[in-house]
Amino acid sequence: MTLRIPMQEQDPEKRIKNFEEVALGYSADQAVSEAKRCLHCADPGCINGCPVEVDIPDFIERIKDGSFDEAIRVVRNKNQLPAICGRVCPHENQCEKFCLLAKKGEPVAIGKLERFVADYDRQKGFKISSKPKSTGKKVAVVGSGPAGITVSADLAKLGYQVTLFEALHATGGVLVYGIPEFRLPKEIVRAEIDYIKKFGVSIKTGVIIGKTISIDELLEEFDAVFIGTGAGLPRWMDIPGEDLCGVYSANEFLTRINLMGAYLFPEYDTPIREGKKVAVIGGGNVAMDSARAALRLGADEVCILYRRTEKEMTARQEEIEHSKEEGIKFKFLTLPTKILGDEKGWVKKIECVRMELGDPDESGRRKPVIIKNSEFTIDVDTVIIAIGQSPNPLISRTTEGLQVTERGTLLVDENGMTSKEGVFAGGDIVSGAATVIESMGAGKRAARAIHEYISQK
């Protein structure tokens, strides 16, 4: 059996000095060769593994034939953001996990092929066949992250007049403030947003729903409202020293870099402190992103502190591998307990304890337990806390009649409708922090439900 075609990447030595994209993409020949590895099995599990049910064997078949225009049409039929999903989806846990070849060795590189056709399409310049016929109905979408973009695109295609509101100055939500340039270039997010604009979606940035306009006011003007405001509230460890200078939430660290361009300071006005010895707490993609961004800012040493082991880390395999290649150090079974500062209020050290794995917890992963008298300290000048995000509370705090769960997520029924009639929600604001593709899947379901709701009204 042939091995999968590797994708060309920037050399680690070189790439840790820039913020440019690490993976460079397939050439047309490479894509065709990789597509030829697909066995076109009778019962393709890959489709079921995809949260938005892209017809994977079909688009791969078309790549194999060299019909790239046809291939992208098949992908876009289900997925509004293929260039993004091709880059950031955890394919190894989704489509590729169910590939027949995965059982025998290496699965077809479905994600890389998706990226290839999406990039091919973008470089050619997007075309849309025809503008859909207007239903005369209006929908407001709040939040321009993956869920909001998907809802907007799906409803616009059905002929709804969609207005997409974004609180920040740039569209894309976590795709622009959270995911760094070296993993997902902002240009690609912009292009995907331009694509949905072609369907007539009107975008309003700098409008903070809940503050500038209330949900109730939206309901006066629109036939339905979708809330996709995501999980943007940083979680803290609740350990002493978290308020010291030099301690960042991953959100602040990454927002300064990604959204505000702080890595280009002083050309851009927003600054960031370039730590020399950096500790990142957490084991997900956000932790990897923070660590790799810190390295690119010029850190001498970056280590990731994680209380479980490598096996339990939630980050994508590729991100972990890339981090290792770049020289990020991993300290597993390590739990920070205190951050220590100097007399001026800046971070100096971080105190940790060692852990061992006990019995499985509710997530099915073995629960880490503290080993007694195992305290030790690490010298650091920057600490980044990347242990997760909670749902953004701005709308639930400012809207009457919206039921919220204990975790701060919005309560929805099986159709994605909140406790407020005509107000739907989906993505991280409902599920808690998850993946881009899961939010898109929620967006797709919400779009169907909104269509049904308005049609029956």
Added chain:
Amino acid sequence: MVAKKAKPGQFIILRIDEKGERIPLTIADFDVQKGTITIIFQEVGKTTKRLGNLNEGDQILDFAGPLGNPIEIKRYGRVVCIGGGVGAASIYLKVKELAKARNKVISIIGARTKELLILEEELQKISDELYITTDDGSKGHHGFVTDILQKLIDERKNIDLVEAVGPVIMMKAVANVTRPHNIRTIVSLNPIMVDGTGMCGSCRVRVDGETKFTCVDGPEFDAHGVDFDHLMTRLQRYLTEEKLALVLG
């Protein structure tokens, strides 16, 4: 759109251009009919300097708000509003609305020197009493706003609320003056912000031993619970970069 929702104590976030930073500024006044928001700023860093160089009719890229929680406007009785330096801009709207709510409002504004005093005439018109202090004695009382506040407290006992906005050191001094007398004191904090919508925590402050985000939990806090020293430390985080940005223009 912002003017329709603006209330005293709230702020906006603006960004001049694509490479600009997002800075929060207090809403100094607003006009719902005209749909305008008035902001008043002191040219201290790169962004405010560039803002000062703009001409009437020029446009900036982003202007979002209103953000933060407003102060509660109701009849308290006798209220003392204190504005230090450009902080006078932040108390103007509060004085106006508190006076409308039939409070007796005593305003105190202070600055280093008389040239830096702002809104004196405007505050004179809407306050029941106005006191002026300068550090150098060039106008009004030679000394600090807290000297006047202390005098007011010594003279009459019933001050129902103190609202103070200004440099951290001034707000801390005000809190220290009112604390022994148990006078409810509200301050408006000015930490470094990035998004202004509760997402990053750059603006976290310590109030009553708890961490709060100024942008969504504030910016108005009970002065007696605020850890002002901690706020001062965190305001120093980017001094080097701020100076560099100014030098490079």
